Amino acid sequence: MARFVRTFTKRLCIILNVVIAGLFLIACANAWLHPSKWWFFSLLGLGFPVLLILLFFFLVFWLILRSKWAILSAVILLIGFGNIRVFLGMHFASSAFTLQKDKDALRIMTWNVHWFDDHNKKIKEHKDYRKKMIAFIKEQNADVLCFQEFLELGKSFTTSNTNAITQLNYPYYYRVIDYGRTSGRFQAGVAIFSRFPIVDTQRVLYPDPANLRAAESLISADLLVNGKKIRIYTTHLQSVLFQKNDYRSIEIIKSADDSMVMASRSIIKKLRQGYAFRGFQADLVRNKLDSCPYPEIICGDFNDVPNSYTYFHIKGNRQDVFVRKGKGIGRSFTAVSPTLRIDYILADKKFEVLQYNRFLAPWSDHYPVIADLKLQDD
Template sequence: MASKFRIFTKRFLLLINIGFAVLFLIACLAPYMDPQKWWMISLSGLAFPFLLLPLLLFLIWWLFFKRKYALVSVIALALGWKSISVFMGFHFGSSFNEKKEPGSIRIVTWNVARFIEMKRNNNKGSQTRLKMMDQLREQQADVLCLQEFFHSGNPEWYANLDYISKELNYPYYVFSHDNDGDNHYTGTVIFSRYPMVDSGMLRFPRPTLPEALVHADLRVGKRIVRVYSTHLQSLQFKKSDYEKIDRIKEAQDGMVNNSRTIFSKLRTGVRYRSIQADMVRQVMDDSPYPVLFCGDLNDIPNSYTYFTIRRDMQDAFLRKGSGIGRTFSALSPTLRIDYILADKNFSIRQFKRYVRDYSDHYMLVADISLNKQ
């Protein structure tokens, strides 16, 4: 009787293992399937980390109790290796030298969430804004790429363009913005200490956030480098949506209705980002100069958005970072959605992620050097 129970248990666990393997491989298809047609597969990519873990656990389990069954996980992991390789950084123990080496370009990307407080006062939000400015100052970076950047021409509100340009010493900048009314502006900005010889902006099709793809051509020594920055379509979750997610997690009443709203926003977001990603890639392919890309893609590495924009570019986190590299502080600990990418004209020297709860995103810093022509 005990023998039959063991056989049944092993076969039952094997079926579960196979089920996880199939779902894992479907999630691994997300980067290669156009979300316009295959949005369900694109959304399945969000489950990638939560499918990877059971496969690893089953692999360890079978190695002890039935080695031949471990092949199920081994085959699935081998087929999904490309997705695994962009999910984690393996440079454990590497330190970040705060003093920038000669010949390197220090670049920062950060979704600053409008610096938390937009109106001049002395509340907690304004104190956080000052801490964020101090964090930017500490880096002594050559280039700042900031998304969800806020600036106002109204003296009762913060003039962040003027503050960073003068107080942090960034004389050159390009700012994409929409007029929000009352002389307030929100968008993506590139600040530079290198001379800016040209700049440009590409608007994404509506409906989307008041954002665009901006670029700045910077004179670095005798060469020109093109820096791109953008903020792609977000999920536009409101406080009520986060409350719905909490209710879903806690299996409370109304799960179906709550899930319907969340999935609708997920589907809309992934579709618009696919259009934007195609546009970004096409524009970068036309660049006559070496390319650096910094931005908030609002999408994970195992996605059509990331694979399309990155293509054969170097991901600074994967080159020099470690772990999962979470950059968004809400929803899930697996969300790496902010990136620094460099084409093959550059070498990545070092990378750092600042895990400080100022914005809802973490600041990323990388030191990059131009290769010889």
């Protein structure tokens, strides 16, 4: 009987190992498969961290038993190393981020400021975070600021976020209105603020998805930095538009509530739509980046994880500052899961990445990401 149990257990572990290995490879493959056609692979990509942990567990398990099945997990992990590399920052021994910049460093910060928390003012227990956010921005002493969900209130309001930022020694800026009107109660969109002169700007509007709010624009600003032109891009790709009831649906799924099936359908539908639209937006962004005549940096809220088509397609041969200098998982979105790194700074290889940091600032649903870069001599 004992022998039967051991044999059954071993075979079950082998089957589970093979299944996990197959799912892991599919999760890796979604980085190269357009989500408009292969949306299920994109959904599976969200489970990449769990699959990675399980695969590593099986590797250790078989090694302890001195079984040849350890080879399977080892080979699969090697095949998926490119995906593991962008998911897990491995610079654990690197020195801490310093506010003091190198002489020729260009410091850039990207942050989805979530309307400077203005949307929460109707909540009874709401605390005004705007002043703290402005103070934090000042403290970082960045040369270029890229914002998503940047809010500017109408003329009837006495406060101006644009003025508050420009007064921090950012005399040059390019801001577009993606939601609202020039003469309306509010304006919101993406924005670039700079301490270096802006000599040219561009804006690309994404096609509006049917029955869904579109993403914020792709904008760029050509900066004159120490006599050389560089181009800074920022964008905010399609959100899945989760509302409060959607987050409740996620909790229902986690707790295996009786209404789990209906909750799952709602979440999957929104994820599927978001993946498809971001795939087309990523195609457009990549075309713009590849045609850029200057060294370029793109940063912003991609609303997608590192092992996604969106990330890999936009990145191309560019440097991810987190991969170059970061450690751990680098979570940048505060809700849903601790594994969501969806805010990025990607730089042309003509830049040297000096340092990187992600600040756990509590005032938005996104964390700010900062990097020091240096344009290398030709």
